[in-house]
Amino acid sequence: MSAFRALGHGRLNKNHKFSIAGVATLGAAALTFSLVPGNASAEADTQTVAAAPVAWSAAAGSAQAKTVHTSITQQQVGADRMAKAVADARAKADAKVAAAAKAKADAKAAAQAKVKAAAEAKAAAKKRADEQAAASRAAARKPVYANNLDGWIRESLAIMKKHGIPGTYEGLHRNIIRESSGDPRAINNWDINAQNGIPSKGLLQVIKPTFDAYHIPGTPHDQYHPVANITAAANYAADRYGSIDNVDSAY
Incomplete structure (x- = not known):
């Protein structure tokens, strides 16, 4: 014997029909409620899961670009410092070479000046000696005139x-x-x-x-x-x- 027959001897009155319809409706609604929110939640989760990688990729790309930019800037600064250090070292080396060349030239000029001064002194001494000798010869040759x-x-x-x-x-x-x-x-x-x-x-x-x-x-x-x-x-x-x-x- 079915359950419906047990209720009122096998006949469903109008109230029973409405009750059963209501229960069925509520059951369907409950089923729908239980399914739709679940599906909606799943879709939301799916959307969230699907959107999250996009948002993460943009943020990660920005961070990565910033990191690359910082790295390039640091490398450029390092390269500039290295270039300046090389230029400074080269300038110091050039200055050292120039100073050594100048010192060598000054020493050579001083030595030449010393040699020239010695030669001039020797020539002057010889000239004085020659003049004195000439004066002595002239004095020897100069006639002495009587005072009359x-x-x-x-x-x-x-x-x-x-x-x-x-x-x-x-x-x-x-x-x-x-x-x-x-x-x-x-x-x-x-x-x-x-x-x-x-x-x-x-x-x-x-x-x-x-x-x-x-x-x-x-x-x-x-x-x-x-x-x-x-x-x-x-x-x-x-x-x-x-x-x-x-x-x-x-x-």
């Missing part, structure tokens, strides 16, 4: 020859005797020159302007000096008359 009229005339002739001034012993002696009688301190205080305030003086009686104009360098600038007086007068006579030899009177 003869000596004054002869010394004057030597100076005149050196300066290209013509004249002879005879011409000088003759004019000296006529002008001053051989007195180097002679002075004319009565002629026109004396009246003009420029008296004739010395062996050949020259006035101051004439003496100054025709004075021979190397002789004293003194009208009364015998040799200075003779050479200046002979120079003037050569300029005006061609030679002291051509003078036979006041000139």
Whole structure:
């Protein structure tokens, strides 16, 4: 006997039908509820599981890119430091080589300067020795003139020859005797020159302007000096008359 028959002798009334339908409906709903949430949860889980790898891959990729970028930056910094270190080492090496070359060049220049200085000192010493020897030879050869009229005339002739001034012993002696009688301190205080305030003086009686104009360098600038007086007068006579030899009177 079935369960339905046990309830009310095999007949289902209207209330029973509604109850059974309700139970069936509730059972279906329960079954549906039990299945759908399960399926929804599974789908959600599936979606979560499916999305999670995508989200993880993006984050991991970003982290990995950041790590790679950091690594490249660090490598670049390291490379730059190494390049700078190499450049600094090369610069130091170049500076060391340059310093060594300069030191070598300076030492060479100093040695050359020392050799040159020694050579110059030796040459200067030799020159001084040669000059002293020449002076000694010249002094040995230099004639000694007597401190008298003869000596004054002869010394004057030597100076005149050196300066290209013509004249002879005879011409000088003759004019000296006529002008001053051989007195180097002679002075004319009565002629026109004396009246003009420029008296004739010395062996050949020259006035101051004439003496100054025709004075021979190397002789004293003194009208009364015998040799200075003779050479200046002979120079003037050569300029005006061609030679002291051509003078036979006041000139």
